[in-house]
Amino acid sequence: MVSFALTRADRAILKEAKAQADLASRHAREFEHDEDRMLPHAFPEAEGRPDTRAMLAHLEPETSGAKILTALLYLEDWRGGVPLREARYSLGNTALRIAGAPEQYERWRNRTIAIGLTESVGGSDPASTRTTATWDAAAGEWVIEGEKIFITYAESCDAVLVLARLVHPERRGLSAFMVEKGTPGLSVGRQFRKMGIRFEDTAPLAFSACRVPAFNHIDGDLKSMLRSFSESRPVVAAYALGVTRAALDFTWGRLAEIGIAPDYDQGPTETTAAADRLMSLEAEWEATWTVVLQAKWIEQNEGPGKIDSSMAKAMGGGLARRVTQTCIDVLGVCGLSDAYPIEKAFRDARIFDIYEGTGEVQRLIIAREILGYSPKELN
Numbered sequence: 584m585v586s587f588a589l590t591r592a593d594r595a596i597l598k599e600a601k602a603q604a605d606l607a608s609r610h611a612r613e614f615e616h617d618e619d620r621m622l623p624h625a626f627p628e629a630e631g632r633p634d635t636r637a638m639l640a641h642l643e644p645e646t647s648g649a650k651i652l653t654a655l656l657y658l659e660d661w662r663g664g665v666p667l668r669e670a671r672y673s674l675g676n677t678a679l680r681i682a683g684a685p686e687q688y689e690r691w692r693n694r695t696i697a698i699g700l701t702e703s704v705g706g707s708d709p710a711s712t713r714t715t716a717t718w719d720a721a722a723g724e725w726v727i728e729g730e731k732i733f734i735t736y737a738e739s740c741d742a743v744l745v746l747a748r749l750v751h752p753e754r755r756g757l758s759a760f761m762v763e764k765g766t767p768g769l770s771v772g773r774q775f776r777k778m779g780i781r782f783e784d785t786a787p788l789a790f791s792a793c794r795v796p797a798f799n800h801i802d803g804d805l806k807s808m809l810r811s812f813s814e815s816r817p818v819v820a821a822y823a824l825g826v827t828r829a830a831l832d833f834t835w836g837r838l839a840e841i842g843i844a845p846d847y848d849q850g851p852t853e854t855t856a857a858a859d860r861l862m863s864l865e866a867e868w869e870a871t872w873t874v875v876l877q878a879k880w881i882e883q884n885e886g887p888g889k890i891d892s893s894m895a896k897a898m899g900g901g902l903a904r905r906v907t908q909t910c911i912d913v914l915g916v917c918g919l920s921d922a923y924p925i926e927k928a929f930r931d932a933r934i935f936d937i938y939e940g941t942g943e944v945q946r947l948i949i950a951r952e953i954l955g956y957s958p959k960e961l962n
């Protein structure tokens with residue numbers, strides 16, 4: 584039977600994560616005007632406090648499971664606005680684990696691996712990839728040429744897993760390659776000046792006569808590599824749950840000062856419009872929480888499910904937009920001031936409906952899965 588009741592160990596880990604998110608929140612705005620500044624490994628307040636990921640590793644058999652708890656830890660990190668201790672969710676590592684050969688995974692498993700899919704021609708459709716990998720038989724090397732944009736951890740990663748079109752006498756199609764930092768021909772552009780999540784390292788990468796050995800070719804099929812999104816999309820939805828939890832709590836707090844509180848026993852004619860709007864969003868928040876936990880529960884017990892993962896991501900992205908927009912409506916002009924955390928939440932939250940697949944693309948994936956259409960038939 585599926586039960587999302589938290590165990591005693593879950594509660595202990597999450598209690599510590601909540602305390603750490605509250606401490607981190609005082610640093611949340613430090614990166615707003617200095618995007619070149621990298622997130623520290625840990626803020627000073629982390630000193631003497633347990634690492635919640637280490638707690639999870641230690642207590643795992645007593646928890647609801649690492650997949651579920653990890654998503655809930657990210658929820659708390661994002662509730663704080665920045666993580667107190669850096670805990671990267673790097674899609675490149677997941678993709679390498681899924682699509683790489685055991686010896687390739689072993690070689691890079693402890694490194695931070697960025698993922699390089701998006702190009703200026705459009706990120707939603709991998710088929711539009713222009714970056715090429717040309718086989719040089721004499722040298723036994725691949726030569727990568729092209730550009731990727733909006734790459735998370737572009738500057739701070741150890742390597743990037745890059746998608747490229749094969750130029751080879753016997754092979755065609757798309758494939759992935761590991762390119763380590765410091766490889767001649769790989770360069771990192773300047774940090775993007777983003778609307779939100781400015782504490783996260785995001786920059787373009789350029790590949791010019793960039794040579795990698797045959798070993799670096801991740802020769803699994805593209806479908807299996809893209810399966811890594813099924814693990815990461817509910818995590819992005821957990822980010823959305825964290826940012827929206829903070830926004831809702833803050834807004835309820837301001838409303839409490841003028842005597843407005845949620846009352847779920849009252850009908851809409853007996854409550855204020857502000858409370859009614861926020862209570863509807865609370866219901867949506869809980870529904871999204873349940874879908875995220877379900878996606879992670881399925882992943883934990885049966886392996887990642889494409890449809891559940893896309894549902895979680897689509898719901899999280901929509902929730903993030905609606906909650907932060909409504910909090911600004913309810914708070915009035917103060918909601919736009921940087922004295923309140925809501926305008927930052929609004930800017931951060933918009934991105935959850937874009938990266939790792941936009942809301943529109945999630946809805947397409949769900950429709951294809953339900954109706955049994957291929958990407959060619961429904962696009």
Ligand SMILES: Cc1cc2nc3c(=O)[nH]c(=O)nc-3n(C[C@H](O)[C@H](O)[C@H](O)COP(=O)(O)OP(=O)(O)OC[C@H]3O[C@@H](n4cnc5c(N)ncnc54)[C@H](O)[C@@H]3O)c2cc1C
Nearest residue numbers: 698699700701705706707733734735938939940941943962
């Ligand atoms: C902060 C941040 C970090 C990122 N990190 C990474 C990273 O680490 N690695 C990486 O590779 N990329 C990364 N991205 C890029 C991100 O994955 C893409 O922005 C995203 O996939 C959308 O691609 P696009 O922006 O090129 O939009 P496009 O694909 O050009 O789409 C434009 C619009 O058209 C819509 N659309 C596209 N196709 C369809 C369709 N078939 N039906 C209906 N609507 C459609 C989209 O929903 C969107 O609204 C990051 C982006 C951001 C903002």
